[in-house]
Amino acid sequence: MFYFHNDYSEGCCPELLELLQQTNLEQTVGYGEDPYCAKAASLIRGLCGDDQLAVHFLVGGTQANLTVIAAALRPHQAVVGAVSAHVNAHETGAIEATGHKILGLPSQDGKITAAQIQALLDKRQQEGNLEHSPQPKLVYLSQPTEYGTMYTLAELEQIAAVARANGMLLYIDGARLGYGMACRGNDVTYRDLARLSDGFYIGGTKVGALFGEAVVLRNPAIAEDFRYFIKQRGGMLAKGRLLGLQFYGLFRDGLYGRISAHAIDLADQIRDVLREAGIPVLVDSPTNQIFPIFEDGMLAQLEQAYLFTFMERVDDTHSAVRICTSWATAPDAVQALCAEIRRLTAKT
Amino acid sequence: MFYFHNDYSEGCCPELLELLQQTNLEQTVGYGEDPYCAKAASLIRGLCGDDQLAVHFLVGGTQANLTVIAAALRPHQAVVGAVSAHVNAHETGAIEATGHKILGLPSQDGKITAAQIQALLDKRQQEGNLEHSPQPKLVYLSQPTEYGTMYTLAELEQIAAVARANGMLLYIDGARLGYGMACRGNDVTYRDLARLSDGFYIGGTKVGALFGEAVVLRNPAIAEDFRYFIKQRGGMLAKGRLLGLQFYGLFRDGLYGRISAHAIDLADQIRDVLREAGIPVLVDSPTNQIFPIFEDGMLAQLEQAYLFTFMERVDDTHSAVRICTSWATAPDAVQALCAEIRRLTAKT
Amino acid sequence: MFYFHNDYSEGCCPELLELLQQTNLEQTVGYGEDPYCAKAASLIRGLCGDDQLAVHFLVGGTQANLTVIAAALRPHQAVVGAVSAHVNAHETGAIEATGHKILGLPSQDGKITAAQIQALLDKRQQEGNLEHSPQPKLVYLSQPTEYGTMYTLAELEQIAAVARANGMLLYIDGARLGYGMACRGNDVTYRDLARLSDGFYIGGTKVGALFGEAVVLRNPAIAEDFRYFIKQRGGMLAKGRLLGLQFYGLFRDGLYGRISAHAIDLADQIRDVLREAGIPVLVDSPTNQIFPIFEDGMLAQLEQAYLFTFMERVDDTHSAVRICTSWATAPDAVQALCAEIRRLTAKT
Amino acid sequence: MFYFHNDYSEGCCPELLELLQQTNLEQTVGYGEDPYCAKAASLIRGLCGDDQLAVHFLVGGTQANLTVIAAALRPHQAVVGAVSAHVNAHETGAIEATGHKILGLPSQDGKITAAQIQALLDKRQQEGNLEHSPQPKLVYLSQPTEYGTMYTLAELEQIAAVARANGMLLYIDGARLGYGMACRGNDVTYRDLARLSDGFYIGGTKVGALFGEAVVLRNPAIAEDFRYFIKQRGGMLAKGRLLGLQFYGLFRDGLYGRISAHAIDLADQIRDVLREAGIPVLVDSPTNQIFPIFEDGMLAQLEQAYLFTFMERVDDTHSAVRICTSWATAPDAVQALCAEIRRLTAKT
Secondary structure (H helix, E strand, C coil): CEECCCCCCCCCCHHHHHHHHHHCCCCCCCCCCCHHHHHHHHHHHHHHCCCCCEEEEECCHHHHHHHHHHHHCCCCEEEEEECCCHHHHCCCCHHHHCCCCEEEECCCCCCCCHHHHHHHHHHHHHHCCHHHCCEEEEEEEECCCCCCCCCCHHHHHHHHHHHHHCCCEEEEEECCHHHHHHCCCCCCCHHHHHHHCCEEEEECCCCCCCCCEEEEECCHHHHCCHHHHHHHCCCCCCCCHHHHHHHHHHHCCCHHHHHHHHHHHHHHHHHHHHHHCCCCECCCCCCCEECEEEEHHHHHHHCCCEECEEEEEEECCEEEEEEECCCCCCHHHHHHHHHHHHHHHHHC | CEECCCCCCCCCCHHHHHHHHHHCCCCCCCCCCCHHHHHHHHHHHHHHCCCCCEEEEECCHHHHHHHHHHHHCCCCEEEEEECCCHHHHCCCCHHHHCCCCEEEECCCCCCCCHHHHHHHHHHHHHHCCHHHCCEEEEEEEECCCCCCCCCCHHHHHHHHHHHHHCCCEEEEEECCHHHHHHCCCCCCCHHHHHHHCCEEEEECCCCCCCCCEEEEECCHHHHCCHHHHHHHCCCCCCCCHHHHHHHHHHHCCCHHHHHHHHHHHHHHHHHHHHHHCCCCECCCCCCCEECEEEEHHHHHHHCCCEECEEEEEEECCEEEEEEECCCCCCHHHHHHHHHHHHHHHHHC | CEECCCCCCCCCCHHHHHHHHHHCCCCCCCCCCCHHHHHHHHHHHHHHCCCCCEEEEECCHHHHHHHHHHHHCCCCEEEEEECCCHHHHCCCCHHHHCCCCEEEECCCCCCCCHHHHHHHHHHHHHHCCHHHCCEEEEEEEECCCCCCCCCCHHHHHHHHHHHHHCCCEEEEEECCHHHHHHCCCCCCCHHHHHHHCCEEEEECCCCCCCCCEEEEECCHHHHCCHHHHHHHCCCCCCCCHHHHHHHHHHHCCCHHHHHHHHHHHHHHHHHHHHHHHCCCECCCCCCCEECEEEEHHHHHHHCCCEECEEEEEEECCEEEEEEECCCCCCHHHHHHHHHHHHHHHHHC | CEECCCCCCCCCCHHHHHHHHHHCCCCCCCCCCCHHHHHHHHHHHHHHCCCCCEEEEECCHHHHHHHHHHHHCCCCEEEEEECCCHHHHCCCCHHHHCCCCEEEECCCCCCCCHHHHHHHHHHHHHHCCHHHCCEEEEEEEECCCCCCCCCCHHHHHHHHHHHHHCCCEEEEEECCHHHHHHCCCCCCCHHHHHHHCCEEEEECCCCCCCCCEEEEECCHHHHCCHHHHHHHCCCCCCCCHHHHHHHHHHHCCCHHHHHHHHHHHHHHHHHHHHHHHCCCECCCCCCCEECEEEEHHHHHHHCCCEECEEEEEEECCEEEEEEECCCCCCHHHHHHHHHHHHHHHHHC
């Protein structure tokens, strides 16, 4: 049985485990104030071309999102994002538990547009009585999105422009950012993310680390006292160096990019086979998540050897599933899956 | 200029002001533990046919909603209601500020159905990973709804059945309950509300009182320690007798019903004229809120003498507005408005 | 039986009820945007000598406190106040329910000092690891305090200086402010409060109104979007004019001062009698709250005719109680109480 | 320079790193539903002698505390603990951020007593107006405490009895539980903790793991839907097996006990030397934390080679510091420290 159902089924890149091993008995100060966190933060600031950025390391994505949003908003302010946004659909009301409403915008492919945001604001103005509903203040995007799709640089520029014109903040969830950076056609750089957003995070958990997300904050109003927020929300790791060390390992010599490219190459192989076999997809995504719509019989046969994530029932005889590749995906497994898809579609 | 834009433009029924006057210098204990609160609670328990009900008096509707919901839910639990529900659209994220997400169901007329609730629950089960999204636990309805529409007894029975079958709670916001009770075709009684819901409130602010809502709780798990919740959320009035006294005045001899019927009679007159004049409505409502769609020129003329609430732009030449009658609406004003509508439509 | 146990046992000054009566059927817009709120706010700005002040009217004190504090603080920030502060001891964790810790300073008489605040901050610096405890950000005082004591102008100046020197905010709860302003020896004016604090409120509920507190905000960072906070916390009264009207009545011609002086005159009579009779007090307070320590037998006799609030058991044969006068206290009742104290102490 | 200032300066026991290495490329399901979490939970249930216990693994102590407390309390309920309790003094208001007040009881040595808890409850009853302050509902203890002291079984039995007699919950923070279990004179077993408390946690972060705390819940009302709480508060690790694996490693063959005993042996050596040298301690603790009071000159000399935690200034010439040993402390370092203390005191 091979697990294609997500990108966190394994431990971490051997290089990172090796670093943990080498430094295991070193003594450092705790809570993220060690030299490894400092080095990793410095590497990330370099990558983003801005040595003023605040960089903090958190254990997981929900934790990163809720901590940043709690730090960014006053209590009457709301988040604007896609209905399918991770914060809206997959975090058990973590944002609401910090007191903030999420205003969901409809989206087929996980992306929202500058025009949607502006329309939401215009509707509020037209209706009046502004203080009877929360103030839309922070735009939440994922790059790539929940559906593996990517914002182009032009789209991000437009969204950032709308946000700034309306006094809003822009925050970008990069849980799978490496895979986005590595995909064909991507034209957004780390510098762009740092420049256009008030804050974003670079995902480690799904891209080679045991765990860890690097939160990058450009806006000083969010960054002020951010360590208090990390501690208050339960995200301050006593042995913070574990986070710093992993991000140091991921960024000291390009490991993060190489392992992401590995996952994309394998995903592209699967995409090619699906296309050749005439298997449609629920959403056309260029990153490490693929959403094929399989006929029931075929799916049942594939699922004897491969684990996928069920997405939705498409019609009486078809379901959409999610296939993920990752830094850890074995090329052999992908080739076997591709061969099986070819065999089953040839048979049909 | 006559204000038809809401049902809280005036003070209160003279009978209630008279009661305040008569008792003004009486000394009572504070915080709702006075004899007037006790009497009013007793009248309401009688009305509902259940002497086990907990009855508490709060100042306003948002306060009532957030206090009940805070008392009813554990932190991981969510509210299910119409997208247009007052708690979702008009309370500035008050529910989210207590930590709870609201799961909005689409609705054209402000009502939701038992089938919609069941479908939401079924979809969750099908998707699995239940703990990655909040647990739908409390169904929020308004009777009448934001659009003045009414649930029938059969509809309420079905919703209550779905809620109970799924371990959910049912809470009914009765900000305008008097007007609902008085409208033609209503087949729901106070006994039904008390029997079918875990809690509901009887609105005073919009139905004759200076302010005040009577929260009625059947479910002991919500009622337990409810006074702590009132105090913690800032809703415990030092001179609580002001609330008890007003509800005593509204229910000792049927005043609440009489003034509601007054508002409905006047609303029915307006509805008749609109129908005769061929003016369409945004939603067909039988209560004290009417939502006509006026042509721009006609609306401009009407707005020289009457204040309405803008609802939405319907097309390039028409807008929907809200007209409210209330316990305080002068029959003369309604007749003048009706005459003006007739005159303007005759002219056209 | 005469109630001396608090200052909210009756309704309101007849002058205010008269105003409610006169305006009862006037139509105004809702939610505090009516002309009476505007007039009352203007009177208060005049009183404070600053026409830039934001003035908002809320129903009660707990609501005022939690709304101001929610608007003033970021989530990691804490309130500093006396252990006996109303927000710490009598509001059911309302402040914590908005997410903020209260750091309690010991106090015998309800007052805290500039030196205590500075010492708290110094201790934090000395201990280091600042982000492991909440950031002390807002100093909460009551004027008068829970024990009826008063800050002098010099004390307020010192506290304000410490707060500003440390980037902290100063907020003053004036639930009984009128009684403080009227007491002998007071040297603090409304102008001083407005000038020295970031915000304070003028209490109506305990000083002549049916209900209502006037929140006065000098600091624009707290005042920004304050109406959202009022609405979100359930404090926005639909018929907001009821609040404006009462404060208009209290401040248009000095009623607030006159009724406060009435209460103080009566309290001074009681204080004189207690002193003459050699009855000690728990705390020496100059305002409308008096805290005599009665011998058990004497207390039992007094309590046959008078209701007091139990404060604490002082020793095996004595208890401290609270006696309140108010705008509504009948001089006859005070004279009868004084006579009874004289009689009982003469007998002993 | 050797770090004695805490017990989380290094990575983890080599045995655990070895386990991570061996299983690194295994594929498992995520979010704590893998076989390693199941095995570890089973071992812990065995240790506690109760196969009905719910066992969940979280990353850190603040996270564990806030998640359990959020799951255990309704919004109006408060935590009772020592003023010095970790939740009160070192978690940046994390508990208040979930909405709950902490009622601090004074304590010199970090312990509170059954009598203190009962007195708090009695005082509330005596004062009346119960709903004007939060309801004390959950007793929070640490075993060992912040000051390294231990509750005896008799003390725990008494506290548990008071809690249950008053409808309260008992929760025990075991961040350093291993060191407590291993100390001389301890008479409390895992079975006792499981039997007497509603929930407790076994600390991994400070006792040999990279990170991780095992939350053990006996009370089904807290355990119900606990995974929702973990997710909502940002504590659900995608690669949950990392937690299961470490606790499996700690408990499969007694490693947790052995490494704890190692730390206690070394601490006892330091205690012996301090005693011989006549160095007083701030608190007399039997576990891995020692609180000597050093004369300034001596402290300055020690700090040239050893890192301690500053606790407090005791008088003009003495300060108390904390010395921690841990699973990772090198016997050589302890012997060198002891020799230096002997040398410095001999010199004096």
